[in-house]
Structure formats: structure tokens, C-alpha cells
Amino acid sequence: MGDVTQPSAMPARHEGARDAANGGTGSAADNSIFVADLDKTYDTRDGTVDAVRSATFDVKDGEFVSLVGPSGCGKSTILQICAGLVAPTRGKVDVGGVQARPGRREVGIMFQAPVLLPWRTVSDNVLLPTEIFKMEKKPARKRALELLELVGLSGFEDKHPWELSGGMQQRASLARVLVADPNILLMDEPFSALDEFTRERLNLELAKIHESFGRTVLYVTHNIEEAVFLSDRVVVMKPHPGEILEIVETGLPRPRKLEVLQEAGTLELVIKIRQMLFGHHGGPEEEA
Amino acid sequence: MAGDIGTVPAPPPQELRGGLRSRLSGDSWLAVVVPPVITTMVVLLIWEYLSQSGTVDEIILPAPTAIVDAMGQLVGESFFWEATWVTTQEAVIGFAAGVLVAWVLGTLIGLFQGFSLAVYPPVIAFQIMPRVALAPVFLTWFGFGITSKIVMAATICFFPVLVNTILGIQGVSKDARALMRSLGASRWEEYRKVLLPASLPAIFASLKVAVALALIGAIVAEFLGASEGMGVLLREFSFQLQIAESFAVLVALSLLGLVLYGLAALLESRLIFWRGR
Numbered sequence: 001m002g003d004v005t006q007p008s009a010m011p012a013r014h015e016g017a018r019d020a021a022n023g024g025t026g027s028a029a030d031n032s033i034f035v036a037d038l039d040k041t042y043d044t045r046d047g048t049v050d051a052v053r054s055a056t057f058d059v060k061d062g063e064f065v066s067l068v069g070p071s072g073c074g075k076s077t078i079l080q081i082c083a084g085l086v087a088p089t090r091g092k093v094d095v096g097g098v099q100a101r102p103g104r105r106e107v108g109i110m111f112q113a114p115v116l117l118p119w120r121t122v123s124d125n126v127l128l129p130t131e132i133f134k135m136e137k138k139p140a141r142k143r144a145l146e147l148l149e150l151v152g153l154s155g156f157e158d159k160h161p162w163e164l165s166g167g168m169q170q171r172a173s174l175a176r177v178l179v180a181d182p183n184i185l186l187m188d189e190p191f192s193a194l195d196e197f198t199r200e201r202l203n204l205e206l207a208k209i210h211e212s213f214g215r216t217v218l219y220v221t222h223n224i225e226e227a228v229f230l231s232d233r234v235v236v237m238k239p240h241p242g243e244i245l246e247i248v249e250t251g252l253p254r255p256r257k258l259e260v261l262q263e264a265g266t267l268e269l270v271i272k273i274r275q276m277l278f279g280h281h282g283g284p285e286e287e288a
Numbered sequence: 289m290a291g292d293i294g295t296v297p298a299p300p301p302q303e304l305r306g307g308l309r310s311r312l313s314g315d316s317w318l319a320v321v322v323p324p325v326i327t328t329m330v331v332l333l334i335w336e337y338l339s340q341s342g343t344v345d346e347i348i349l350p351a352p353t354a355i356v357d358a359m360g361q362l363v364g365e366s367f368f369w370e371a372t373w374v375t376t377q378e379a380v381i382g383f384a385a386g387v388l389v390a391w392v393l394g395t396l397i398g399l400f401q402g403f404s405l406a407v408y409p410p411v412i413a414f415q416i417m418p419r420v421a422l423a424p425v426f427l428t429w430f431g432f433g434i435t436s437k438i439v440m441a442a443t444i445c446f447f448p449v450l451v452n453t454i455l456g457i458q459g460v461s462k463d464a465r466a467l468m469r470s471l472g473a474s475r476w477e478e479y480r481k482v483l484l485p486a487s488l489p490a491i492f493a494s495l496k497v498a499v500a501l502a503l504i505g506a507i508v509a510e511f512l513g514a515s516e517g518m519g520v521l522l523r524e525f526s527f528q529l530q531i532a533e534s535f536a537v538l539v540a541l542s543l544l545g546l547v548l549y550g551l552a553a554l555l556e557s558r559l560i561f562w563r564g565r
Contacts, residue, residue, distance in 0.1 A: 103472015115464055117486075
């Protein structure tokens with residue numbers, strides 16, 4: 001798997017198709033996410049649980065924002081609400097200029113598990129969204145193959161998912177989320193199940209993809225370093241109830257390089273966020 | 289399979305061994321096949337001895353060689369093949385009908401909570417009832433012909449397919465369903481593209497059980513009242529104390545069951561290539 005192809009060789013985006021996919025609601029240029037006073041409570045046998053309490057933040061057009069925090073801080077819940085998979089209890093969640101709902105071409109979601117269908121080949125898995133969105137077959141197939149090349153899976157298009165390693169499966173999943181050419185990516189700990197080396201590499205490639213296409217990304221992780229490395233801003237959250245503690249601007253230069261992780265400024269940011277989450281000694285006290 | 293053939297007594301002559309090897313893909317295959325064959329041979333030899341020596345009356349327990357003779361005679365008789373054809377039809381048509389109904393019902397139960405609440409409890413009550421006891425009722429309803437046997441076969445093979453269809457659909461990963469929902473897939477698309485294929489391994493696993501059950505259903509129904517079929521042959525031979533012929537039909541029945549099972553297994557391995565992934 002070579003390095004990510006340079007921007008010039010990347011698949012062209014379908015500008016016209018994207019405007020049409022906006023469905024007339026909201027302006028085509030609005031690729032931001034706007035969350036205001038969001039509450040999410042769950043009713044359980046032991047009473048109501050505040051999964052998210054009065055969360056307010058935004059992700060600007062083309063910005064990369066991470067939600068970071070320990071288990072139970074509500075970060076995944078916020079992402080699922082943005083994807084329209086979970087309904088908010090209170091508050092406003094606008095994604096791409098309209099209220100969050102599922103089934104939009106301009107919004108792509110990626111899960112922690114690759115969720116590849118074992119009876120489909122890798123390329124047919126990548127093509128799944130294009131079938132649901134009723135996109136034209138031939139160009140879709142061409143684009144799927146280009147994306148598989150972009151994520152370093154050329155030659156694997158006719159394999160089945162179980163013939164791929166965990167990292168390669170998640171690459172295929174990345175190609176799938178990109179195939180319908182969404183402007184907004186929602187990513188729920190997409191690489192957290194992978195080993196350290198694979199994850200670092202995929203993070204670097206994700207940063208490059210983000211930088212060359214300028215997509216808006218909302219990224220959920222419990223890994224502070226990862227959040228700092230990838231993001232323009234990091235939304236730091238605490239659990240029970242899930243609340244936003246602070247929103248930290250990283251100010252790191254783009255394009256991101258792995259060396260950034262060793263720089264003093266980066267380490268300072270990581271330590272600062274750790275201290276917000278875990279107190280002065282900067283170590284987790286009771287991480288679930 | 290360690291490829292250990294140390295337990296095989298006399299290795300076959302060199303040239304034969306080479307031929308066998310190339311056809312049976314090596315020693316591991318032999319290690320699987322040889323032990324059960326030896327067990328069977330030993331049992332048959334004891335059986336033969338008991339019968340030939342008169343320890344057990346030949347009318348009660350005919351010798352394996354006598355059974356083979358009886359089989360040799362039966363395969364030359366057209367009535368034997370007609371009976372086999374009738375029973376095969378009953379089992380296969382009953383199987384197809386039972387599987388179809390179970391699959392449709394199981395799918396609806398798996399997909400729709402309300403339908404499940406209304407339909408599943410009575411279905412389970414029906415399963416708990418000994419359905420073989422329904423055979424006389426079916427005979428009254430559907431007559432002496434092939435129909436009552438088909439219905440019996442379908443009734444008996446229905447349940448495992450139903451249960452596996454439900455489990456197959458309910459066992460589909462939450463992530464896969466969330467993915468389809470996030471894409472805005474319709475319920476039909478979700479079913480066609482995810483739930484149906486994802487539930488196929490469980491359904492096909494149950495087909496092997498169901499095909500054997502269908503044969504049981506057909507035979508039991510034939511015992512109770514029929515004019516043709518292998519069950520009828522079995523009954524008549526037994527009444528006439530032609531036990532060797534009875535055993536011959538029994539062997540033929542086992543072979544028929546084996547063929548049907550093999551076909552179901554073949555279909556499964558061809559269609560469900562991703563099983564267990």
C-alpha cells in the first residue's frame with residue numbers, strides 16, 4: 001500500500017450532482033454543522049439518564065472537529081443525532097443547512113466497525129450507497145475503483161471482506177463513505193479497533209483526504225492525541241452527564257505530518273486536554 | 289485431521305495406493321473414512337454370524353447378505369421404483385411447501401413486532417403438540433392419496449426452518465441496519481440488500497434438518513393409510529414376515545434420505561459461500 005495519491009490524481013468530485021442532492025432545502029454551499037442547546041435523555045428502569053446535556057458547538061464549512069472524551073460522555077450520541085439515526089430530546093441540530101435526518105447523499109457516516117457485507121465483493125460493498133441513492137451505475141463503478149485506489153486497495157476490488165485485514169476492511173469502509181461524494185463526514189471512532197500503526201497511518205491518510213477535498217468532518221474519538229492531530233478544533237467532553245467542558249483550537253499547520261505529534265506545542269495541547277478531563281496529574285482515574 | 293493412518297491395518301498395494309491418493313486428496317481423507325467403515329464392517333460381521341449360526345432366528349434378524357439379496361431382487365421390480373418415486377415426491381413437495389410457508393412466516397415474524405406478538409405464540413403451541421398425532425386427521429381431510437403425506441411432511445419439517453429464519457433475521461448486526469438507515473434505505477431495500485442475505489446461512493443450515501424430517505413425515509403418513517409408497521412396502525413386508533425385504537426397503541430409505549440431505553448440503557455450500565464469516 002503506497003502513499004496516498006497526490007491531489008491531482010484524486011477522483012474528481014461531482015459538483016453538479018451534489019447541488020441536486022441537496023434537494024432544494026438549504027443552500028448548496030452550506031456544509032456546516034450547527035448544534036445548539038442539545039439535550040438527549042434516555043429513560044431507563046432506574047430513571048432518566050442525561051446522555052447529553054445542553055451541548056452547543058459548530059463545525060464550519062471545511063473544518064475538522066473532534067469530539068473527545070471518555071466513555072459515556074455522549075460523543076457518539078451527538079454523532080448519531082447528527083446522522084439522523086437518533087432523535088434529540090431538545091435542541092437544534094442542523095447539518096448542511098437542514099435539520100439532521102438520515103438518507104442524504106451530502107452526509108456520510110462511518111462506524112467503528114467496517115460493517116462490510118460478507119456476500120458482496122469489496123467493490124460491491126463500496127457501491128452500496130450508490131445503489132440506495134440511485135446513482136448511475138457506470139460512473140459510480142468508475143468512482144468506486146478510483147476510491148479503492150485512493151485508499152490503497154487497488155487489486156482487492158473482487159475480494160470478499162473476510163479476505164482483508166482489519167485495517168484494509170476499514171479502508172474499504174472509508175472508500176464506501178466517500179463514494180456518494182458527501183460534503184460532510186460523520187466518523188464514529190472509525191479506527192479505534194485497529195492496531196496503533198495501522199491507525200496512525202489511516203489517520204494520516206484521512207488528514208490528507210480532508211486537506212485535498214476540504215470536506216467538513218465531525219470525528220468522534222476517545223484518543224486525545226488522535227483528536228489533536230486530526231482536528232482544527234477539539235470539543236472536550238465529560239461523562240455523567242455528558243457535557244462539553246471546553247472547545248480547544250489546535251492551530252496546527254496543514255498539511256498535517258506525523259512529526260507534528262512530536263512537537264512541543266502538540267504535546268502541550270494533549271496535556272492540557274488530559275488535565276481538563278482527568279485533573280492535575282493528567283492520568284485517568286476511572287476510565288470506563 | 290493429522291493425516292495419521294497408523295490405525296489402518298494393511299496398506300493397499302503400491303499402485304492402488306497411488307491411485308487412491310490422487311483421487312481422495314491424501315491421507316487425511318482416508319483417516320476420516322476408514323475408522324467408521326471398520327466399525328460398520330465389524331458390526332455387520334457380528335450380525336452375519338448371529339443370523340447364520342442361528343443364535344437369532346433368521347425371521348427376526350435376517351443376515352446382511354440376505355438383505356443384500358433382497359435388495360438385488362427389489363431393484364429389479366418396478367413396484368419398488370414406483371414406491372420410491374411416490375415417497376420421494378411426497379417428501380420433496382412437502383419439504384418445499386413447508387420451507388416456503390416457514391420462510392414467509394418466519395420473515396414476517398422476524399421483521400414485524402406486532403405480527404410476531406400475534407402469531408408466534410400460537411405457532412409455538414402448534415410445535416409443542418406432537419404433530420405425528422395429526423396424521424389420522426390429515427388422512428380424513430386429504431384422503432388416502434399423496435396429498436395427506438405432503439401435508440404431513442410439510443407440517444413436520446416446518447418448524448426448524450421457521451425458527452432459523454427468525455433467528456437469522458434478528459441476528460443481523462445493528463451496525464449493518466444502522467448503515468442502511470443512515471443511507472435512507474427503504475424497508476424493502478434494507479430487507480433485500482441486508483436482512484435477506486444475512487439470514488440465508490441460518491435458513492440453509494435448517495434445510496438439511498428439514499429435508500430429513502420431511503422424509504419422516506411422508507413415511508409416518510404412509511404407515512397410517514396409503515396405497516403406495518415405501519412406507520406401504522415396509523408395512524406389508526413386515527406383516528408378511530419378509531424381514532429381509534423390510535430391511536432392504538429401510539436401506540433404500542436411508543439412501544434416499546442421504547441423497548436429499550446431500551443435495552441440501554450441496555445447495556448450501558454453493559449458495560452460502562460466506563457462511564461463518
